[in-house]
Amino acid sequence: xxxxxxxxxxxxxxxxxxxxxxxxxxxxxxxxxxxxxxxxxxxxxxxxxxxxxxxxxxxxxxxxxxxxxxxxxxxxxxxxxxxxxxxxxxxxxxxxxxxxxxxxxxxxxxxxxxxxxxxxxxxxxxxxxxxxxxxxxxxxxxxxxxxxxxxxxxxxxxxxxxxxxxxxxxxxxxxxxxxxxxxxxxxxxxxxxxxxxxxxxxxxxxxxxxxxxxxxxxxxxxxxxxxxxxxxxxxxxxxxxxxxxxxxxxxxxxxxxxxxxxxxxxxxxxxxxxxxxxxxx
DNA sequence: GGGGACCACCGTCATTTATT
DNA sequence: AATAAATGACGGTGGTCCCC
Numbered sequence: 001x002x003x004x005x006x007x008x009x010x011x012x013x014x015x016x017x018x019x020x021x022x023x024x025x026x027x028x029x030x031x032x033x034x035x036x037x038x039x040x041x042x043x044x045x046x047x048x049x050x051x052x053x054x055x056x057x058x059x060x061x062x063x064x065x066x067x068x069x070x071x072x073x074x075x076x077x078x079x080x081x082x083x084x085x086x087x088x089x090x091x092x093x094x095x096x097x098x099x100x101x102x103x104x105x106x107x108x109x110x111x112x113x114x115x116x117x118x119x120x121x122x123x124x125x126x127x128x129x130x131x132x133x134x135x136x137x138x139x140x141x142x143x144x145x146x147x148x149x150x151x152x153x154x155x156x157x158x159x160x161x162x163x164x165x166x167x168x169x170x171x172x173x174x175x176x177x178x179x180x181x182x183x184x185x186x187x188x189x190x191x192x193x194x195x196x197x198x199x200x201x202x203x204x205x206x207x208x209x210x211x212x213x214x215x216x217x218x219x220x221x222x223x224x225x226x227x228x229x230x231x232x233x234x235x236x237x238x239x240x241x242x243x244x245x246x247x248x249x250x251x252x253x254x255x256x257x258x259x260x261x262x263x264x265x266x267x268x269x270x271x272x273x274x275x276x277x278x279x280x281x
Numbered sequence: 282g283g284g285g286a287c288c289a290c291c292g293t294c295a296t297t298t299a300t301t
Numbered sequence: 302a303a304t305a306a307a308t309g310a311c312g313g314t315g316g317t318c319c320c321c
Contacts, residue, residue, distance in 0.1 A: 232305085233306090237291080237307090238291080240306095240309095241290080241291085286317105287317085288315105288317080288318100290314085290315090291313080292312095292314105293311085295311105296308085296309080297306100298305100298306080301302100301304075301305090
């Protein structure tokens with residue numbers, strides 16, 4: 001089981017999501033590598049990122065705690081950093097992770113409440129079995145939709161020519177800082193982005209400012225539009241990959257928790273069987 | 282050191298989905 | 302319906318590891 005939650009692990013998905021076309025497309029919870037390489041479709045794998053409430057079996061509290069031990073990084077880690085996790089006696093998990101697919105409405109703070117019940121409705125979320133969907137294969141909702149469903153998917157659009165500075169206090173992990181310079185850059189501005197690897201990118205001028213240069217205006221305009229489209233798509237692809245990786249980690253996390261819970265139940269069943277066995281001596 | 286296998290990441294295109 | 306955004310698919314590149 002540990003291999004399942006290892007960073008970049010190549011665990012087989014026990015959730016066994018079906019593929020859309022019925023061919024040999026692998027399930028989604030394989031490694032990111034296989035995600036990049038295979039023809040897999042994530043259709044029909046309805047997002048389960050609405051896990052904001054973890055329900056533990058009564059006897060499994062200590063076991064499940066082990067699932068979120070800091071040394072099992074991938075269980076609680078995201079693509080960018082290890083999330084600080086505080087577990088109090090009151091079974092509240094606080095996860096600081098901005099821009100998270102599994103983020104809640106409270107900006108950068110996730111609160112996962114662990115409720116001790118014996119219910120088998122644990123981890124109930126938007127995921128339905130194919131039977132529940134009447135066997136109809138549906139495309140998995142977009143990550144944006146997942147975010148919106150969680151109430152944390154607010155996307156800020158910065159109008160052209162303005163600079164937005166986000167201040168959330170000093171030292172807030174994951175705080176994004178944008179610095180824009182318009183000076184002497186033909187047709188656009190350089191934007192510095194303070195988080196992640198892509199620290200700098202080029203932003204062309206707005207579309208409603210035509211690049212009149214005399215000859216070939218139409219051609220240039222078309223080329224410029226194409227450049228803008230490519231730029232936007234490049235950034236969208238980056239963001240999409242980031243979200244996807246986070247989504248995969250979320251699923252892996254869920255698998256780990258379910259595996260652990262399964263083990264707990266097995267142990268519990270064993271002990272109950274022993275209790276029920278007639279004594280032989 | 283050279284070469285192959287594997288992995289991670291990227292950019293682009295095509296298509297799907299969401300928004301206006 | 303038109304447009305924008307999101308995402309799957311594909312091919313390319315660079316890094317690392319291992320074998321010869």
